[in-house]
Amino acid sequence: MSHPIIQDLERRYTVKKYDSNKRISAENIAVLQQAMRLSASSINSQPWKFIIIESDAAKQRLHNTFANKYQFNQPHATEASHIILFAHNPAYTKDDYRKVVDVEVSSGHLPAEMYDNMLNGAFAFAEANTNDAGFNGEWTKAQTYIALGNTLHALGRLGIDSTPMEGVDSELIAEEFKQELNGYVVEVALAIGYHKEGEDYNHGLPKSRLPIEDIFTVL
Ligand SMILES: Cc1cc2nc3c(=O)[nH]c(=O)nc-3n(C[C@H](O)[C@H](O)[C@H](O)COP(=O)(O)O)c2cc1C
Incomplete structure (x- = not known):
C-alpha cells in the first residue's frame, strides 16, 4: 500500500544496533x-513522566x-542517541486529577462551571x-503505552530509528533515578537514534505480521 502513513509504519522497525556517532537534532x-x-489518555489523566x-x-x-x-538491551543505553x-x-489520586481539570478550564477546553x-x-x-491500597498502576501504565505507540508513529514520520524496551530492570531504575522519578515507575523505555549501517541484523527485514483477515472482524 502506498499511503504515506503505511510507508512510515513499514519503515519503522526495532533497531538492534545503534550508530553511536549519530545524534537526533534538538529540533x-x-x-x-x-x-x-499530545498523547491521549483515559479521562485525560496524563499519569506519566517522560525522562x-x-x-x-x-x-x-x-x-x-x-x-x-x-x-541484550544494555548497549542501547550508551549507543543510542x-x-x-x-x-x-x-x-494516581484525585489531587493529581485536580491539576488536569485546572488545565481543562484554563485552556478554555472546559467551562468553569463544569469543574x-x-x-x-x-x-x-x-x-x-x-x-x-490506592494502587492503580495497571491503569496508569496502560496510558503510557498509548504515549509509546504515539511516539513510535511520530518517530516513523521523522525517519528516526527506535527500540521499544520492556526489557528494563524496573527496580534498579527506581533506585538509580529515585530522585527524578519521585515514586513513578518505569516498566518500559524507548531507545531512539539511528541504526548502525551493516551491523543491525534487523534492518531491512520484511515486516512480519498476522494477516488482516486473522485479526479483523468487520461486521
Ligand atoms: C512494548 C514493547 C516491548 C518491547 N521490548 C523489547 C525489548 O526489550 N528488546 C527488543 O529488542 N525489542 C523489544 N520490542 C520490539 C518487538 O519485539 C518488536 O516491536 C516486534 O517484534 C515487531 O517488530 P518491529 O518493531 O521491527 O516491527 C518491544 C516492543 C514493544 C511494543
Missing part, C-alpha cells in the same frame, strides 16, 4: 516532546541498571481501577 527532540505531550536520557552521565547511570538482567523512560504514577462535574464524574474511571 526533532522538541517535536517528539510535543507529540508525546529523556541525553547526557553521557545519564546514559552511564542507565547502563548501570542493566547489571542484573536484560543485558537518546533513551526515553516512560514512567507511570502507580497511585466539579468533571472532577468527580470522570474520576470514577480512576476509582474503578484503584484497589483498596
